[in-house]
Amino acid sequence: MNRVKCIISYDGSEFAGFQVQPNKRTVQGEIEKVLSRMHKGEFIRIHGSGRTDAGVHAKGQVFHFDTDLSLDEKQWIRALNTQLPEDISVLSAELVDSTFHARFSAQEKEYHYYVYTGTNRNPFLRKYSHHYPYGLDVEAMVKAQHYFLGTHDFTSFSSAKSEVEDRVRTISSFEIVEEHEQLIFKIRGNGFLYNMVRIIVGTVLEVGIGKRKPEDIPEIIQAKERAKAGKTAPGQGLYLYKVYY
Template sequence: MKNIKLTIEYDGTNYFGWQVQPEVSSVQGEIKKAIKILTNEDIDLTGAGRTDRKVHARGQVANFMTNSSIPAEKFSYAINKYLPQDISIVKSEEVDINFHSRYDAIGKEYRYLIYNTHIRSSLLRNYTYHVPYNLDFKKMDIAKDFFLGTHDFSAFMSTGSSIENTVRTIYAVSLCQKNNIICFEVQGNGFLYNMVRIMVGTLIDVGSGKIRPESIPIILESKDRKKAGHTAKPQGLYLEKVYY
């Protein structure tokens, strides 16, 4: 028995998120089916975290136990033969038998892309959030820094989560603009349900003048979801990396 760690890239457009769900397509489900064809084993595939419908990943991590004789580094090539083109195993490696992709993770990095122009893009519609009105980038850039540090992020969590501890630490944030694309990047020790999308939605509301940059600490202290901005659309979100 060996423990195989996978690093996974996927376009989430055609999937109902990472996690297996009845009667709908999921990224986890497609990978499990591919491994079943390859090894004839019904494996448990554990992901580092869930991504929602239409969310993408460049560095999702998962692991599974197998008795297969396939060399660990060859699993990526072998599994990819049975996967659809919008899912790729970019790396496979053997790890300690006790490694757990979710519980051993110490942090994650996300990227979010905003397409800020009056005319929508047919080519970017599945990979960015189109915001057709003018945004004040300088105000957004000021606001982002208030997320840094350790805070209770209750105001930036969607309802429906059973998480009790809503305190998270944000290590780094960045905001850059190139042509019509605004890119937000954030690293932290963990993220609540829809937390990044609400952070981005709040920054967009700052950029449009609905929220003042200096209101971010007040929103955090309030722990009130209604005081934060809207939830940005899923297709602009990318899970970039999981840290161990």
């Protein structure tokens, strides 16, 4: 048996998310369909590093699967890309040890969130960036962002639907980069709760328009209450950028 680790990029616009769901077009579903075809109908389960929601993109999602086919790495890339739809691209394939697990071996993840700040609506960014043309105080946002670094209980920044018990996570880096008319939030940590990146970005944007002060962030964290934080920023600005092992 061989274990294969793949890194993929996908445009999330036309997917109901990463994870398989009945009667919906999902990234996992498309990949398992192709792999099962390659294995003469034998069902092949893939294991992703984690889910992404509907409309959320990936530049470096990782999954693994087990196979008795013995293709080399280039052959895997070619075979998969030939059969996968154009909104998924396999960037690399690697034969790994059977102890490797895309989800459980992950040390850290990095997400990028794109905010388009231009006045005019941009039709090319409508599925790829969150349009927020309200005049942002980037300096205040950078101040706010520093409070997230380190180890905290992120209950205030996770969906109230979240059923995870341990909500303590460590954010190891968080920066805001300006590029053309976009701001890119780059956030890296050892784990993220459901909707955590989108709620953090939504809250920092509220600091950007003066609705909140940077100094409010520690209180919001301490409250451990979803209602204290800002709105959940929409999915189309979010990219799973890299999984670190």
